[in-house]
Amino acid sequence: MMVDFNRIIEHFRTTPIPDNMLQRGQLVLNEFLKPIRILFEQKAVPQQGWTDQQIAFLLETLSQMDTDKDQNASRVGEREARIASDLQLKVSGGFCHGVGRSGFLTAPQPKAPGGSIMYEITNYLARHTLKTFGLPNVKKAIVVPICTGMSLSLCLSALKPDWNSEEGSKKRTVLLPQVDHNSLLKALDFLGLNVKVVKGKVFEDAVRVPMEDIKNALDDSCFAVVSVTSFFPPREADDIKEISKFAKEKDLVHIIVNAYGVQSPEWMKLIQAGIDAGRVDAIIQSTDKNFLTPVGGAMIASPKKEIIEKISRTYAGRASASPVVNFLISMLRLGLKGYEGLIQEQQENHKLLAQKLLDFAEKVDERILDIFNPVAVVMTLDNLEKDQLYALGGALYNLRVTGPRVYDPTQKKFGTCTDNYPYSYIVMNAAIGCSQKDIITAVERLEKAYQQVTE
Amino acid sequence: MMVDFNRIIEHFRTTPIPDNMLQRGQLVLNEFLKPIRILFEQKAVPQQGWTDQQIAFLLETLSQMDTDKDQNASRVGEREARIASDLQLKVSGGFCHGVGRSGFLTAPQPKAPGGSIMYEITNYLARHTLKTFGLPNVKKAIVVPICTGMSLSLCLSALKPDWNSEEGSKKRTVLLPQVDHNSLLKALDFLGLNVKVVKGKVFEDAVRVPMEDIKNALDDSCFAVVSVTSFFPPREADDIKEISKFAKEKDLVHIIVNAYGVQSPEWMKLIQAGIDAGRVDAIIQSTDKNFLTPVGGAMIASPKKEIIEKISRTYAGRASASPVVNFLISMLRLGLKGYEGLIQEQQENHKLLAQKLLDFAEKVDERILDIFNPVAVVMTLDNLEKDQLYALGGALYNLRVTGPRVYDPTQKKFGTCTDNYPYSYIVMNAAIGCSQKDIITAVERLEKAYQQVTE
Amino acid sequence: MMVDFNRIIEHFRTTPIPDNMLQRGQLVLNEFLKPIRILFEQKAVPQQGWTDQQIAFLLETLSQMDTDKDQNASRVGEREARIASDLQLKVSGGFCHGVGRSGFLTAPQPKAPGGSIMYEITNYLARHTLKTFGLPNVKKAIVVPICTGMSLSLCLSALKPDWNSEEGSKKRTVLLPQVDHNSLLKALDFLGLNVKVVKGKVFEDAVRVPMEDIKNALDDSCFAVVSVTSFFPPREADDIKEISKFAKEKDLVHIIVNAYGVQSPEWMKLIQAGIDAGRVDAIIQSTDKNFLTPVGGAMIASPKKEIIEKISRTYAGRASASPVVNFLISMLRLGLKGYEGLIQEQQENHKLLAQKLLDFAEKVDERILDIFNPVAVVMTLDNLEKDQLYALGGALYNLRVTGPRVYDPTQKKFGTCTDNYPYSYIVMNAAIGCSQKDIITAVERLEKAYQQVTE
């Protein structure tokens, strides 16, 4: 009845445009549209990435289903997704109504059928992505327009005991293997939780939190344990499998902060082992750190559907669609092949970084620390004085190296995840999306900065 | 040294383009750029709204200051605002690094100088907007990329007692004059707070929560009171002045949920009276409901700077820039004149809606309820049966009237904010941004729907 | 088989999104798409204008039919519409293959089925526009990506005699009722034509070219006559009817230059009278002056199909699609209603301009010249000296009045279309698209400038 895009050509049969030409046009158009059809049918990340034009076309089509686009509507609500400028259509991906309904993120929004479909698809893609890249048992995932830290608050809030009950009111403690990261600590503090930090200990070069210590820290007030995979060296990933078994045994909520861990099959394996062996309630990952989106979103996944349902009922209102749209764009643009390619490139870059830093370390009589981390490489800086270490950070900033961490444990413990880390060091990351050139120039500039501060 | 846009013409002095023509070009360009200069100088909402081109130019310029745009940077962090598609530049307003730093929203982000300036300006504009439209004593305001409900969680989390202290652990109750709104209740539940709801009572047509009852509800466990201005009839706004005095007297945190109240000078007056008379910690308003942005942001303001500072340290990570950018776009596009115009139009539309509904009410032997509300109008539907009331909602949906609420208190109390509201009714809103046509067609369609269900 | 946009919802039946919501989404989307279907069916200017989003969607869809978008093509031609930047997709409206084929503008281009459909539709719209706004007998029209002047060259080149034949070689003269306009004279010179200018004569205030003089100018070398409608006062429109009769009688090609005449039903009537009474081969109009497009296109129409066919075979290559797309955008954006509205507004503005200038003329003891022109108004400036007249032009430029012409026939005859025009004067235009504000401020500034030069 309406525009049938595979029959546009019918309307031009009687014009001077010859039939075989019209058919060619239809064919080219259909190839453009085909991935959209397949996406609707399969609700899965495409094998091959789409073009920006295809993605824009999908977003335009879906957003034109929302009632704020309805020229014949009579709008007498207090919230009708009215906008002051067409620029805002871009900044919201066209989805002016945002996502969610009355504090239920994944609930369809009656004023936004297109936005609801968009969010539905995006969450399918989130699950598909995790299933494909290491977590086959994930049952449901959602993309939330809040950061990793706030996602941790959201998960714990959703899964907390009933504090208004007699019994629940005593369960306010969370076990945390030491993670020196402000956002995570703030996330726990957001809910006013009592945090029992289990201290990190030095094992040769690495910092780990012994399972025994975690077990010993348990008391009756605990209702949850939070574990991490990806983190800055010298802290290594937690023993997710053992923590999961422990959580199962002790009936603890177990949230895994997998901040930028999706990029590494090795970190993902740890999580899958945890799911297989014990209890994992939710796994949280950053969309920008793993999936090349602008900052602002996270993905929460679980091996249990009902847990995600619970979590999605906990956000207290309706939320911005932008971070959701940005994840959708990333996965459509990359496709499975593209993401595989990025992972492979990350692994090569990691090797390259390790080699380059090793070469430099040998020159200046330092060494590469032996710490398990598929993204970062750490080199000691023990030959530098306190002042030089400080100056090195500044020199790198001026040389436009972004992201390295120069650390002097005698000046500041926070960040080492332990009380007595013995080495000064610099960390660099070969994270997903990083280029060879980034790594090569970063190490070159490190050499230059090192010379500057040691001259 | 760099491009000096007011000297572009110098480079063309020796070309065949005559001088007076170059000067004209420069003059026109300078008028285009002038508002940007004034914005940087005054950090205030412009009198006259800008064009979309000017806004886009500002956003482009600022976002080109962020390090993810630096072609000579070496990026070796795990978070570098890498993106998969240029479409994401649009969906993030160009600010791929988002806003905030390690759980401190308004902290400058070293990788995003442009984004930091953008956020800084936006918050100045937020404060200026509130000062201009009714709250001269606001000292600081921030735009947050979360909804009104989550903003309430954020404020209460920031201002909660230290629950890990002996004394603090007993203070977990919030007083809430009955507001039947899921998002607000979820916001309180998010933190696991004990909520003491003070019931609404019927006063002729209106529902109010008597000050006396609030006072009586107070006990030692209370640390905060939440009040509301804009809400759906029959619930009227709270007596903000008295609650503020009470909060001051009893040393309670006082948060005002002013969801869509900025549009009405009358609601704003209530708040200002509260600030003058007693204690107000924070006032929360929706950006989309008041300022014509896509859904996803809120503005939090306070008469005390340090409170906003505290709140901005409570978000546990870095956040999406999109809702912030959308508010900035709105205020630049509208300007003070534009916003004044919208307020005036809202007031006229409210009168029009009242008149149209009155006309219809008289035809069908119903009446307009006498409830103070500068946005909504309520008409009784007492002549309709239960089934007809239900059918009326569906009929309006099919006639593409979005936003009306048809209410049958015998079927569902939640929403009336009281236990025994005596009338069935329909609410319609003449909210900011609504058009005359919306109102006229909405009432016409109501008549049509009414006929359908009564035939 | 492919994406069926009116069945998107089918794919979401099994998701949590309820049916009635999906149907609403489909309905809103279908209303968005409906005008596209109607355009394809009717190939006519829509009654109501479209939104920019709808136009962009149409252009995107059609341009995705061209083979340069085909990701599976093997391109081994020397011209394949490859581009260096995606920005060029915008600047070409997406139609990188341009329009035409081997020197036949309207021929379908096998590599560009979408572009061919786009051009086909645009030309239908061109004809429909002219038929609706005054020329019911136009049989065919094309939009060409060249200016009005070059269109005149194109028409005369297409319709010239065979100069390589014995007889044809003697026919190289064109009759031209005096029109002091460089572009037109250059257009004739482009072909190396012999131009016989029939001088304009003063009739009270107006300049006209007497029919008798045109007739007398005819000799055996003439093969064509060019007439004009819209022109700057004091020159009035030609007597199109009589020239058409004369062209028919003498077997002369007759081209009407209707530069900005479509905006005025009065000028259009002159042309229609010509078509009815005698011979009119082609009518040329500017797209930017009549239809609010950027500069660069013209529309050529004819009461005889085969003439347009001939003309479209005369452009020696393939041409830019941009001017064609710009006309298409204008007519879809405006719709018939919008264009009618603009015409009406033009008429009101013309009256306003006449009144405002009359008021001023009376103040300074000048008068409005009595010259038939539905767009321009002329006021004498006889009280100003030579130097003051010159200064007045400069003063107006500095006051940012664009488009007025200050004329001193004693200094420069060219422009008056006669040898002895007696008055100094200023012309201002209330052309289509002009605003009330333009007119009011222009006359105010004229007063100011007048004061400046007479002080």
Add this chain to the structure above:
Amino acid sequence: MMVDFNRIIEHFRTTPIPDNMLQRGQLVLNEFLKPIRILFEQKAVPQQGWTDQQIAFLLETLSQMDTDKDQNASRVGEREARIASDLQLKVSGGFCHGVGRSGFLTAPQPKAPGGSIMYEITNYLARHTLKTFGLPNVKKAIVVPICTGMSLSLCLSALKPDWNSEEGSKKRTVLLPQVDHNSLLKALDFLGLNVKVVKGKVFEDAVRVPMEDIKNALDDSCFAVVSVTSFFPPREADDIKEISKFAKEKDLVHIIVNAYGVQSPEWMKLIQAGIDAGRVDAIIQSTDKNFLTPVGGAMIASPKKEIIEKISRTYAGRASASPVVNFLISMLRLGLKGYEGLIQEQQENHKLLAQKLLDFAEKVDERILDIFNPVAVVMTLDNLEKDQLYALGGALYNLRVTGPRVYDPTQKKFGTCTDNYPYSYIVMNAAIGCSQKDIITAVERLEKAYQQVTE
């Protein structure tokens, strides 16, 4: 006085954003803007290509100098670059006033200072491009918004004798070494010229037009000779050097049609040799075929400034800016390095194509024709019957190979540039912008098509 983009940071010194961060932002912004400054200073193609963001920023800035953007102007002309939709800003690159003034293309347009600067720069870049890539003696070049063919008309019209003079009227003949190309023939016919075609002759595999025959064809009616470089095999390039010497000796206007010749240093050498040795008036090249722009523009260059001046005064009006902007975009996007890279890639692709076709030719007992052409490769198809040759063309179209030419000289001579070409053949092009994949798949599909028609 106005916005000084290199002092944005000054306005934020007093905010919480630290100084070193502001400086970093300024530095990143300045690097973004730096190429714009260099462009204004040097008026030359940049070494390194720009980003799309930089190009868009330049276009936006310049177009904001045009008076149609002046919000304080009073517009009372009949042409004021008013537009119906903001989409038209994109389709015109923002330059709604087009280029040129009253039939003088390169004349500054008082209403469009920005557009005038844009066109000025573009023409500098055109000259610089040609000087860099093979024609050091070019003194001036312009980009015209018409095709190669119409540019030939334009040049010949500008340089034709005065046909209204006694002597000039006898000079209406142009010598044309046979070129079987409709657009060129139409270009000559456009002006009603008498064309004396000098027949091509077969020299082994190639078709050439002997210099002797050209000389013999000269008679008193000739005023010009047109020569070609790039053309489809079997026709080889003309002996430009000898024709130039001949043109100088005989005082003939000499126009070189260098349609897609800029991509090949070998063709460019021929032209430079002509300039050095004799008379060359103008060299015409397609912008889309050489510089990866959408169809619609050409570049005309000359070793004599005044000739380009003359030509630019011949276009009879104002013209579309789009093709000009598209050339500007290409050269900024590519930079000299990018263009060099494309030339190199073209040469490699040409070798690859030759090898692939040779391999296939050996399989099917055909051979590669020995014809000088740096872009195309020709293979005989002598083993195919008439019907099979026809079928082969269709089969390739269906297999989505665009651009190959299958030729059967017994069916159609036009295209071979001679009367008796002995071989059937297929031509494929490895033109600039072509990819390896294009070539590999094209030959694969040729094999497939060949099998289809021979089975």
